[in-house]
Amino acid sequence: MDYLAIYVTLKLALVTTILLMVIAAPVAYALAYYRFAGKSFLEALIYLPMALPPTVIGFYLIIIMGPKGFIGKMWQMFTGGSLLFTFIGIATASVIYSVPFAVQPMKAAFSKIDRRLLESAYVLGLSRKATFFRVIIPNSVSGIAAAAILVFLHSIGAFGVLLMVGGSIPGETKVASIAIYEAVEMMNYQAAGMIALSFIPISYAFLILINKLNEGARS
């Protein structure tokens, strides 16, 4: 069985989740609490990856991450290498691909918090930053966990975007979904079946986790 592909998949999903939690939190905070000009346009832009076909996202990512693209050039300047066909490349792609799945549930969780709780914290002397960590985060744990799980599962399932940006380099960019695709292409149904089967307990375990979290949030 292609353990390496499964390892790359889980590593990618984990890296994506951790990065996105840190990136999405301030974005969701701004969307939930601030009003500014062009907000609805910005919000739609952030959610765009959800509405576009993965190949379209993949195409534009190739353009901007390629040697002539903005990000690709910067990367080349600092590291001397190419961003395409590397793990960091697919991690970047995966983060962009999953942004809406992190921002939306977090924003919903933040908006649900009673504004008066925040005022109470301000009156008690907490700065906005301290209020974010001591009041907002602890009161939206289940929303943040939902965001993390959604992002994790969504990155496990990514295929088109990763294939376009990363290709299929074993141990680097060949994730399980690509390994399954290639095995089927080569009529190797047994190898494909083994990897496919290994997904079932992983996804199942996460669903149970979501249920547990929901129960915890309700009590």
Added chain:
Amino acid sequence: MSIEVSFKKKLKYFDIDISFSCAKKNMVVMIGPSGGGKTTIIRMLAGLEKPKEGKVVFGDDVWFDSLRRINVPPQKRRLGYVFQDYNLFPHLNLYENATFAAVNKKEVDELFELFKIAHLKKRKPQMVSGGERQRCAICQALARHPRILLLDEPLSALDAITRRGLREELKNLKGKMSFPIIYVTHDITEALYLADELLPVVEGKNDNQWLQRMMTREPSSEVALRAAREPRLTLVY
């Protein structure tokens, strides 16, 4: 230390235009019909809302001055502020709530003893009664060593019996405190029971006539009228 306040602000249906002061060890009770701007006034005092014009001076500190463009944020005003029923953080137990911004955690133990909620320390706010929540909210506010205490209808969400008990505790507490207290209510009995000074607010303005009219309409108007004249002497209910 005393506080001097004057505010002007345009609201949707009327304008707020009021000024008052409150000396230390004194309780000013702002009373008036619901929707008359009382909460907005106390929120402006706390720095949660911005008046269009006005001035708030506490002792030698200027908290707000529209002419000099001074507006000290609520964090820096060191207030105790008790709302109707949403002071406490749902993710913390009562003790953690009261020590949230406490100067000295040992005092919280004493306050909990004083307010008879020491046995509920570990309970979450949603697991105790409304009266116990408000007691904890008062402990939370006092533990911060506030320079002034603002109470916005702190008893309104409670049932009549709890309300009467807590009202008495508040009156006892008042005697022990050395800072000014501003109390908002729409309940005339409560106002008369607690106030050193009454500040009737109708449609954003000080309106002493309103209080007179209200009390002559009340069934126990004789007593109530005397109470309005001599609030310090009255203990009627």
